[in-house]
Amino acid sequence: GLVHRLTHSGETVIILTAMAGDPPTPLPQSPLIEELHQRWQLGDNPIVGRRAEDECAAQRLGARAMHLPIPDCIYRTAGTKALYTDETAIFGNISPADRAHWDLLSAPLPAEDVISCLYAPLGVGHHVDHQIIRDWGLALADTHPNLPVYFYEEYPYNHEDEAIEAALNFHTNTMSPEIIMIDDEELEAKLEAIACYQSQISTFWSSITELRHDLIHTMQQIGNGQPAERYWRIVDNDH
Numbered sequence: 602g603l604v605h606r607l608t609h610s611g612e613t614v615i616i617l618t619a620m621a622g623d624p625p626t627p628l629p630q631s632p633l634i635e636e637l638h639q640r641w642q643l644g645d646n647p648i649v650g651r652r653a654e655d656e657c658a659a660q661r662l663g664a665r666a667m668h669l670p671i672p673d674c675i676y677r678t679a680g681t682k683a684l685y686t687d688e689t690a691i692f693g694n695i696s697p698a699d700r701a702h703w704d705l706l707s708a709p710l711p712a713e714d715v716i717s718c719l720y721a722p723l724g725v726g727h728h729v730d731h732q733i734i735r736d737w738g739l740a741l742a743d744t745h746p747n748l749p750v751y752f753y754e755e756y757p758y759n760h761e762d763e764a765i766e767a768a769l770n771f772h773t774n775t776m777s778p779e780i781i782m783i784d785d786e787e788l789e790a791k792l793e794a795i796a797c798y799q800s801q802i803s804t805f806w807s808s809i810t811e812l813r814h815d816l817i818h819t820m821q822q823i824g825n826g827q828p829a830e831r832y833w834r835i836v837d838n839d840h
Contacts, residue, residue: 602783602830605790608663615716616659619705619737620730621668623648624676629683633691634675641800648673650800657797662790667711671701674729685729692727699729705737710745718749723833724768726758735771742835751832752776756795757805760819775836783820783828792816 607614623646628634643650652668659666671677674685679698685691695702710716721738722731735752742750758764769776783791795816796802796809806812820828 602787602791603781604662604664605787614664615667616664617667618655619669619734620671620673621652622670622672624672629678629681631683631686633687640803643800654798658794661794677701691729695729695732702733705733706740710741720751720753723752723754724771725755725764731755751834753832756819776833777836779832781830782824783830788828
């Protein structure tokens with residue numbers, strides 16, 4: 602989609618995965634870790650495979666992948682106890698004991714001196730890691746008033762209008778949508794990039810064919826019959 606368009610117009614695009622750190626050793630006791638490791642089929646340290654999936658997707662789009670050392674939410678602990686041990690927890694509220702939230706809020710933006718625009722998750726679906734990155738995006742928007750910050754709707758959670766509305770309701774500022782129409786070449790690149798995440802496909806779809814149909818349908822709903830992506834930007838209420 603937009604990433605492909607930007608890179609093919611000469612822009613440098615960095616796709617930053619913040620929660621890409623190795624899991625702790627030993628792993629915390631958690632039924633969710635056992636379930637996901639079994640589903641992902643990526644070995645004892647699946648994050649190595651997940652980072653490789655990021656690299657694959659970024660390469661397909663002409664972008665660069667960058668990773669921070671924060672572990673995924675399922676691996677984060679208070680002491681030795683896992684903070685998020687089931688799906689209800691990872692789609693619930695951020696744990697007060699989750700240091701990742703506070704560490705990121707005060708973290709500088711990597712290579713911030715050369716960044717001209719920032720895209721962060723809107724928080725559709727309410728995944729705790731997405732909430733944390735959303736909050737980081739909001740903090741960066743506050744500390745960098747001249748930096749354009751956009752929030753993207755997370756696919757496939759943006760199937761449901763209610764999920765989008767819930768994400769928007771979190772924001773105290775008015776959010777303005779921007780619809781970007783996507784052409785066939787950009788759509789194919791997006792599909793192929795998503796297909797790089799082989800470990801994640803079975804969580805949402807029975808096959809790549811189903812993924813393709815679902816993605817096109819979702820994007821056509823945004824674009825009133827034509828494939829499109831929607832981004833949200835904070836409206837300056839002072840003007």
